[in-house]
Amino acid sequence: MALSGVFEQVVPGSIWVSERPVRYGGVRLRSRTTVVRLEGGALWVHSPGPPTKDVCAALEALGEVRWIVVPNLFHHLQTPAVAARYPGAQVVGPRSAAERNPLVRLSLGADDPEYVRATRELTPIQLRGVPFLDETVFFHAATGSLIAADVLISACARDHWTWRAAARIWGRYERVRTPPDVRVRTRPSAAVAESIAQLRALPLERVLVAHADPITDRPAEQLAEAWEFAIPPQR
Numbered sequence: 001m002a003l004s005g006v007f008e009q010v011v012p013g014s015i016w017v018s019e020r021p022v023r024y025g026g027v028r029l030r031s032r033t034t035v036v037r038l039e040g041g042a043l044w045v046h047s048p049g050p051p052t053k054d055v056c057a058a059l060e061a062l063g064e065v066r067w068i069v070v071p072n073l074f075h076h077l078q079t080p081a082v083a084a085r086y087p088g089a090q091v092v093g094p095r096s097a098a099e100r101n102p103l104v105r106l107s108l109g110a111d112d113p114e115y116v117r118a119t120r121e122l123t124p125i126q127l128r129g130v131p132f133l134d135e136t137v138f139f140h141a142a143t144g145s146l147i148a149a150d151v152l153i154s155a156c157a158r159d160h161w162t163w164r165a166a167a168r169i170w171g172r173y174e175r176v177r178t179p180p181d182v183r184v185r186t187r188p189s190a191a192v193a194e195s196i197a198q199l200r201a202l203p204l205e206r207v208l209v210a211h212a213d214p215i216t217d218r219p220a221e222q223l224a225e226a227w228e229f230a231i232p233p234q235r
């Protein structure tokens with residue numbers, strides 16, 4: 001169900017996504033915002049795009065924007081504008097993103113007890129050993145949804161031709177992998193292996209990422225396969 005054509009419902013009554021085009025590394029990707037309605041009606045907005053009139057009207061129809069989430073070092077560009085539009089909301093994210101973009105004013109980190117207590121339905125899990133991203137992902141146990149930004153990527157027929165062409169070259173067309181730059185910039189480590197094992201063990205029904213459709217087919221297995229390159233060989 002679309003709300004004013006902006007948000008698409010992923011899980012009835014609790015999770016919605018919206019999509020917009022972004023340019024990155026010479027291709028045009030789709031970039032998605034995930035919105036979770038928490039108990040009590042507060043909205044948790046992950047990786048928001050520009051707060052256009054249509055987006056804000058659609059958000060306000062869903063509830064009150066209480067949390068604005070910067071998931072990693074890359075998805076912070078629209079945060080200052082969204083925070084200005086919703087001054088009552090708290091901005092949650094890694095310190096590294098605020099260091100990179102001085103316009104981002106963080107209220108709390110995703111590991112801050114005050115934040116964790118206030119959003120019990122969403123478990124934050126830091127993806128360790130990937131400083132290039134410095135990403136924290138969020139598990140919504142009630143719906144088996146893992147909400148992330150750049151942990152996985154995949155192109156499909158719905159994507160712009162520039163990314164479809166690049167994805168074929170990089171082996172990411174209709175195949176779930178890490179973004180190519182994440183692959184290039186990540187060394188195998190015990191820290192990544194532990195984080196991936198932790199994610200793989202979750203009862204996942206779907207993985208929602210910023211630049212792909214929801215991953216619902218064997219989500220835990222596909223996540224583990226995509227990150228196999230980062231698991232150090234057993235000694």
Ligand SMILES: [Fe+2]
Pocket residue numbers: 074075149150210211
């Ligand atoms: Fe991204």
